[in-house]
Amino acid sequence: MLAIFNKGLVNPPQELYSPASLCSSRKPKLPEEIVKDFVSSDPPNAFSMSFGDAALLAYIQPGNSYPRHQRLLCGLDGIYCVFLGSLNNLCSLNKQYGLSKCTNEAMFIIEAYRTLRDRGPYPAHKVLQDLDGRFGFVVYDTKAGQVFAALDENEGVGLFWGVAADGSVVISDDLEVIKGSCAKSFAPFPSGCMFHSEQGLTSFEHPSSKMKAIPRIDSEGAMCGASFKVDVHSRISSMPRVGSEANWALGGSTA
Numbered sequence: 188m189l190a191i192f193n194k195g196l197v198n199p200p201q202e203l204y205s206p207a208s209l210c211s212s213r214k215p216k217l218p219e220e221i222v223k224d225f226v227s228s229d230p231p232n233a234f235s236m237s238f239g240d241a242a243l244l245a246y247i248q249p250g251n252s253y254p255r256h257q258r259l260l261c262g263l264d265g266i267y268c269v270f271l272g273s274l275n276n277l278c279s280l281n282k283q284y285g286l287s288k289c290t291n292e293a294m295f296i297i298e299a300y301r302t303l304r305d306r307g308p309y310p311a312h313k314v315l316q317d318l319d320g321r322f323g324f325v326v327y328d329t330k331a332g333q334v335f336a337a338l339d340e341n342e343g344v345g346l347f348w349g350v351a352a353d354g355s356v357v358i359s360d361d362l363e364v365i366k367g368s369c370a371k372s373f374a375p376f377p378s379g380c381m382f383h384s385e386q387g388l389t390s391f392e393h394p395s396s397k398m399k400a401i402p403r404i405d406s407e408g409a410m411c412g413a414s415f416k417v418d419v420h421s422r423i424s425s426m427p428r429v430g431s432e433a434n435w436a437l438g439g440s441t442a
Contacts, residue, residue, distance in 0.1 A: 188258060188269045189225050189235075189245040189364060190325045190336075191218045194354035196241050197334050197384045202400035202413035204350050208370035211409065215352040218243055221368040234260070236267070242327055242334075244269060256321070256344055256360075259293035265329040266301060268293045271360055272322035272344040280317070296324050300335065304328070311335075312391035315381060323376070325358055333384050340379030340392050349373025349412060374403060374412040390417045397421040 208215050216224070225245050226233040235245040244267060246260040259270040270293035274280065281290050286298055303309060321343025326335040336358060338346050348358045349369030357368050358376070365373045376382075379392035388398050399421070400413035 188247075188260070188271065188325075188360055189222065189243070190269060190327070190358040191221060191243040191351065192327070192334050192356045192358075192384070193218075193241050194356070196332060197356045198387075199348065199350060199356045200388055200400065200413070200415065202415075203348065203372060203374060205371040205410050205412050207409040207411070208350075208372045211370045213367065213370050215350065215370045215372060216368050217352050218355050218357075221351060221357060221364075224367065225364060238327070238329060241332070242329075244325075244327065257292070259291055261291070261293035261297060263294065263297050264301065266297050267327045267329070268296045268300075268324055270296060270322065270324045271346070272320060272339070274318055274320040274322060276317075276319040292322065293324070296326060300326055300328070304331070310394070311381060311383075312389070312394040315391040323360065335381065335383050336376070337381040337391065338376050338378050342378045346376035347373060348376050369412075371405070371409055371411045374414050377415045379417070380415070388415060393417045393419070395423055397423055 222235055222243050222245055226235055229247050232248040237243050246269060256272045261268055274292050277292060277295060280295055281288060284298055286295060299314060303314060315337055321339055321341055323338040323344040323346040346358060346360055347362050347365040348356060349365045350372040351357050351368060357365060359365050379390055380388060381391045382388045390396060390398060397418045398415045399418040401416055402413055403411040405411050
């Protein structure tokens with residue numbers, strides 16, 4: 188899967204950018220080039236969607252092969268979700284949210300996002316903690332102009348993110364796609380964490396702790412985009428409650 192978001196829509200952590208990209212033999216690409224290369228890798232099974240200059244989503248159907256992880260792409264009422272992996276407790280989650288038994292993981296994430304965005308009954312980290320399985324997903328809310336991504340703590344699914352030539356954020360489960368698109372400005376998406384386009388990167392497993400950047404040096408001795416880990420010795424001073432009109436992903440409550 189591939190997701191690209193304009194720098195005006197998403198501002199990634201500054202540490203994800205590496206000046207070494209400018210000197211690298213492999214230069215970062217523009218979003219249009221990235222999508223073109225991604226789709227051309229498997230034209231019969233590739234699918235892409237463009238949302239003006241704001242975002243691009245692309246997906247390659249499994250075809251006749253059996254991928255290691257389930258891949259789903261769904262959209263509803265202007266909310267799109269690319270989901271990787273599976274949820275072991277999907278049936279109970281669908282029942283909890285009043286959804287049909289045939290609702291798949293991507294549709295569940297959309298419905299949960301929409302419900303909690305509009306009603307705000309729970310903080311985002313609590314919702315993600317209730318998901319049992321190996322998963323990674325990216326949600327794009329076209330109406331609110333917001334992006335939400337998360338990766339489970341078990342590292343059963345791999346996600347990577349980086350910075351394109353124009354500053355856009357690139358997210359994919361294919362490391363080679365990220366390397367070819369972002370040069371040195373990339374890193375693994377941290378497990379047990381969530382990223383929101385307004386609130387930035389936080390840990391849903393340790394919501395009271397701050398994140399810290401860990402410098403990375405590649406085999407060529409060049410500085411790459413930083414990895415991010417939970418700083419267990421730090422504490423976030425306060426976590427604002429989510430109001431009924433606020434996006435559910437904007438924060439939580441320690442109460």
